[in-house]
Amino acid sequence: MLTGYRWLYLGAVVSTGLAAAAKTGTFLLLRFFIDDALVRERVLDVVLWIALGFVGLAVVQGVFSFLSGEMSARTAEGITRRLRNYLFDHIQRLTFTYHDNTNTGELIQRATSDVDALRRFFAEQAIGFGRIVLLFAINFGALLSLNTQLALLSIVVVPIIVLMSFFFFKKISDAYEAFQEQEAKLSTTLQENLTGVRVVKAFAQQAFEREKFEGDNHEQFVRGRRLLVMHSLYWPISDIICGAQMLLGFILGARFAIDGAITVGTYVAYTGLVVWVIWPMRNLGRLIVQMSTGMVSFSRVADLIREDREPLDDGSFVPEDGIEGQIAFDNVCFSYDDGTSVLKDISFECEPGQVIALLGSTGSGKTSLVNLLPRFYEYNEGSITLDGVELKDYPRSILRRNIGIVEQEPFLFSRSIRENITYGVSGEVSDEEVEEAAQAAAVHDVITTFPNGYNTRVGEKGVTLSGGQKQRVAIARTLLKNPRILIFDDATSSVDTETESEIRGAMERLMENRTTFIIAHRIQSVMHADQILVLDDGEVVQMGTHEDLMAEPGAYRQIYDVQARIEEDLEKEMAYV
Numbered sequence: 001m002l003t004g005y006r007w008l009y010l011g012a013v014v015s016t017g018l019a020a021a022a023k024t025g026t027f028l029l030l031r032f033f034i035d036d037a038l039v040r041e042r043v044l045d046v047v048l049w050i051a052l053g054f055v056g057l058a059v060v061q062g063v064f065s066f067l068s069g070e071m072s073a074r075t076a077e078g079i080t081r082r083l084r085n086y087l088f089d090h091i092q093r094l095t096f097t098y099h100d101n102t103n104t105g106e107l108i109q110r111a112t113s114d115v116d117a118l119r120r121f122f123a124e125q126a127i128g129f130g131r132i133v134l135l136f137a138i139n140f141g142a143l144l145s146l147n148t149q150l151a152l153l154s155i156v157v158v159p160i161i162v163l164m165s166f167f168f169f170k171k172i173s174d175a176y177e178a179f180q181e182q183e184a185k186l187s188t189t190l191q192e193n194l195t196g197v198r199v200v201k202a203f204a205q206q207a208f209e210r211e212k213f214e215g216d217n218h219e220q221f222v223r224g225r226r227l228l229v230m231h232s233l234y235w236p237i238s239d240i241i242c243g244a245q246m247l248l249g250f251i252l253g254a255r256f257a258i259d260g261a262i263t264v265g266t267y268v269a270y271t272g273l274v275v276w277v278i279w280p281m282r283n284l285g286r287l288i289v290q291m292s293t294g295m296v297s298f299s300r301v302a303d304l305i306r307e308d309r310e311p312l313d314d315g316s317f318v319p320e321d322g323i324e325g326q327i328a329f330d331n332v333c334f335s336y337d338d339g340t341s342v343l344k345d346i347s348f349e350c351e352p353g354q355v356i357a358l359l360g361s362t363g364s365g366k367t368s369l370v371n372l373l374p375r376f377y378e379y380n381e382g383s384i385t386l387d388g389v390e391l392k393d394y395p396r397s398i399l400r401r402n403i404g405i406v407e408q409e410p411f412l413f414s415r416s417i418r419e420n421i422t423y424g425v426s427g428e429v430s431d432e433e434v435e436e437a438a439q440a441a442a443v444h445d446v447i448t449t450f451p452n453g454y455n456t457r458v459g460e461k462g463v464t465l466s467g468g469q470k471q472r473v474a475i476a477r478t479l480l481k482n483p484r485i486l487i488f489d490d491a492t493s494s495v496d497t498e499t500e501s502e503i504r505g506a507m508e509r510l511m512e513n514r515t516t517f518i519i520a521h522r523i524q525s526v527m528h529a530d531q532i533l534v535l536d537d538g539e540v541v542q543m544g545t546h547e548d549l550m551a552e553p554g555a556y557r558q559i560y561d562v563q564a565r566i567e568e569d570l571e572k573e574m575a576y577v
């Protein structure tokens with residue numbers, strides 16, 4: 001983690017040591033002043049030099065303290081900046097399954113609050129630890145040089161303090177971990193509430209949501225209080241122990257001085273030094289305890305870093321002259337992490353350029369099926385081949401470059417419409433190309449009515465656009481990418497029949513020579529497909545062209561009849577109007 005910052009950090013530690021040594025020097029100079037200078041005849045001769053010495057040592061101490069603070073801050077900021085960048089990139093490379101199972105709030109918490117705890121660890125705690133160890137070593141060395149017996153008597157409580165610190169370290173680590181977990185939960189609640197604010201308002205669930213939040217918040221309060229109690233227990237105890245030790249030191253020192261074992265100057269220097277030996281010990285305890293929070297955050301961040309990324313470039317097969325688009329499923333079975341099988345024994349084949357339609361009730365596995373193609377998820381059994389090569393042999397990056405998906409719930413970034421349409425296209429894109437794609441998606445005319453045209457900013461999650469407009473911007477985005485394989489997952493569910501047929505017309509031109517998967521609920525949208533797969537509960541129950549399926553009894557004809565009847569009724573009613 002320290003790569004590239006080792007020398008800087010070492011510099012910080014060394015500066016700390018020099019500052020500490022300068023402090024110790026002050027006390028030794030004081031002793032010299034009292035014992036040797038004051039008793040001389042011509043005090044004034046040396047006083048000036050001694051005064052200069054004090055000033056000089058103070059300057060040295062100040063300069064090195066500053067340098068140490070500056071260098072450790074630079075290290076800490078540098079490390080955390082790099083870590084934050086790394087985490088951002090890492091999180092977006094984790095698997096779909098990981099994201100399915102992890103709350104956004106939890107990830108935000110780790111990438112912000114935990115990283116910040118690590119920053120404090122490097123900026124304050126680790127360097128503080130080094131400082132205290134150095135202060136102790138240097139000052140204790142100085143004490144030993146004054147009087148060995150007294151020096152040893154002055155640190156009898158140190159082991160007690162260290163032991164106590166470690167005891168609290170453990171306790172506070174646990175309490176802090178619980179606190180961070182709860183904070184992550186709270187951020188998740190907050191984030192979900194903000195994302196779903198429309199639903200909350202529409203269902204008038206503000207009171208319910210407030211109670212839920214208050215519950216989580218109360219728990220946070222309880223855990224925070226426990227953490228604070230731990231801290232506030234630690235302080236008085238360590239203060240009393242340290243205070244008692246110093247008092248003991250002063251009394252013993254005074255006795256030694258009265259008995260003549262040490263000089264007055266030594267006593268004065270001793271009282272100064274003993275403070276600088278014991279006081280840091282008290283801080284050592286605090287640091288050890290604070291470092292526990294850094295350690296917890298470190299392990300939380302490390303857990304995240306250890307998560308496997310999606311190996312985008314794993315796979316040996318790189319097609320020489322692009323992808324054709326011939327696809328074959330052979331007894332494919334698939335289940336998400338929880339083990340219930342979502343797709344059972346799916347087998348079908350399609351030639352390059354064919355249109356495959358998937359029809360089926362909600363939850364029958366249509367989205368799951370198409371999500372296997374770009375390897376968002378891995379199939380468990382059977383085989384899927386693309387141009388005769390097993391899908392698992394293709395690097396994911398190649399598949400994703402060649403497969404364009406219009407998601408069931410398209411997501412638009414809060415950027416301009418143009419930026420949304422050109423998203424993911426490498427290189428410069430001309431305005432004509434953008435407009436062409438928008439025209440094909442039947443959204444160009446709508447966009448031109450906006451005052452800012454293509455530069456209109458899409459609100460967060462696309463809220464300033466209607467559902468249908470959003471879908472059509474997403475279609476334009478996928479079309480511009482110009483993929484070999486197109487997947488429309490219910491892409492026209494939010495547009496009216498007329499617009500849909502307009503889009504279909506444009507798409508049919510674009511679908512030429514491209515293997516296309518269409519998921520839809522309207523028979524009209526699927527009837528022209530080369531093959532229609534009817535799914536039910538993860539199984540293909542019917543397969544064939546519109547004519548084939550109309551000729552046999554089954555789910556397809558039922559759906560057709562129902563939809564035809566609805567339309568007939570509609571037409572009749574329209575006729576009355």
Ligand SMILES: Nc1ncnc2c1ncn2[C@@H]1O[C@H](COP(=O)(O)OP(=O)(O)OP(=O)(O)O)[C@@H](O)[C@H]1O
Nearest residue numbers: 100336337342361362363364365366367368369408
């Ligand atoms: N990420 C996921 N993790 C676990 N289970 C999932 C996940 N996504 C979907 N499922 C489950 O898989 C089954 C099939 O879901 P899928 O989204 O493929 O249905 P669908 O046919 O696309 O439905 P719809 O027409 O409503 O879009 C459902 O029972 C659903 O609960």
Ligand SMILES: [Mg+2]
Nearest residue numbers: 366367368408
């Ligand atoms: Mg779906």
